[in-house]
Each structure stands twice: as structure tokens, then as C-alpha cells.
Amino acid sequence: MGATLPALAEELLREIEKAFCETSHVPDDLLLALKFIFGASAVPALDLVDRQSVTRITSPSGRQVYQVVGSSGKHYTCYASCHFCSCPAFMFSVLRKGDSLVCKHLLAVYLSQALGSCQELTVPDKQLTRLLLQEEEEEER
Template sequence: MDGSTVAEELLREIKKTFQETAQVPDELLLALKFVFGPIAVPALDLVDQRSVTRVVSPSGRAAYQVLGSSGRLYTCYAACHFCTCPAFAFSVLRKADSLLCKHILAVYLSQATGACQELTVSNQQLENILLAEENEDG
């Protein structure tokens, strides 16, 4: 079983347990730290602070925005495990040290625990969010 399969199983287990008990037990928190390493605790902090927002448009397109600990807003694409933060570009893409950055992990954890906020925007507004990120990085 590779790392991403273990990670997906763990996130499924967290979601299932949270739905049944409204909490994440210590053994799953320990497993989270074991699988994701140093990003686990900061990701949990982002979830606790309700920093994750699902931005959805009438067309059905959606992206996630995470307010990082630095106060900067990052756009995450859960479907393809991508984030616009520098740590993702360096640790995940360039060095392949990590499966995810803390922002994407926070997206998955907020989905699992129902802590994700929802914001409906127009198709144009969502397009502007996506293009703004592209222009900043490109």
C-alpha cells in the first residue's frame, strides 16, 4: 500500500468516526501525525480556526480557499491535490518530500468534520479567483 492510499484510508476513517461520534479520537490524531508528519498539527489548527471555505459557482465549479497562518489566502483544488502556496511548490512538487501541504490537508479534514464554510459566488467571480492565482504565479 503506497502513501497516498494510506492517507486516503485514514481520511475516510476520520470522516466515518466523526460522523458517528462528532469527534476525532486520539488514535486517529496520532495516525494523522504519523502519516502526514509536521503538517498535521498546523492543518488541524486551520480547521479549528474555520479557515477553509468552499467557493462554489452556479455552474457547479468549485475551489477551496484557505486562509493561511500568514494571513494570505491560498486556492486549493481538492480534486487534483493542488495548492497555490509556496510550500506545495517546494515540498510536494519540487522535492517530493510530502504528499500534501497543510492547506490541502486542512481542506480534507474540514470536509471530514463538516467544518468547511461555503460561499456562493457568480461564475465570473470564481473565474476571477482562479485567474488571479494564475496571474500571480505565472
């Protein structure tokens, strides 16, 4: 889980993980709590998880990033370790306005971690570097 999430949000994600491990589903009360804490990001994030849109990309050096295919089909890079997503909603709602804890992509990463539903991809270090540089070049355009 991201180190910068409020303790209550981290605890909720741990409870979701525990419940899912024990029963293979998330109880309604935890889903309501998810909606209460994360607001409008909760339902779209659950949809992204259901569609298996989250991929953890790792390299032999141990580096890892998450790539989430958004509802528009665009790929966004998320860094769970530092609580960051490359999408415009994260830049605006989380960083600029401060009215959201996370965007739907980052929440989908946290939920897929809790539910054990990340797609896994291992790539060489050079390929991971190219992937990240490509993302940076697209943002500059």
C-alpha cells in the same frame, strides 16, 4: 478526497470522517495516525480547521475550489479534485522535493471535508473566474 493520495491516507481520512460523524470528535489514535502519515503538516492543518480557515467556493456551473486562509493571513487556492495548492510549500516540499504528501492547506481542505467544517460560499461563474485569474496574476509577480 483527492484521487492521487495513497490509499492508506484516503482510508485514514474516511476513518476520521466516520468517527467524527458517530462521536463528534476524533479519537487520539486517529490523530496519531494523521501525524504519522502526514508528518509536519498535520498539526498546522488541524489548527487551520479549528480556526475555520477553509472555504469551499462553488459556482452555478458546478465548479468548485477551496480557499484557505493561511497562518500568515494570505489566501491560498486549493483544488482537492487534482490534489494541488497554490502555496510555496506545496511547490517546494510536495512537487519539487517530494518529501511531503500535501501542504498544511490541502490537508486542512481534506480534514474540513471529513469533519464537515468548510465555510460555504456560492459565487457567479464570472466572479469565480476573476478570483482564479487574480490568484494567477499574483503568482506571476
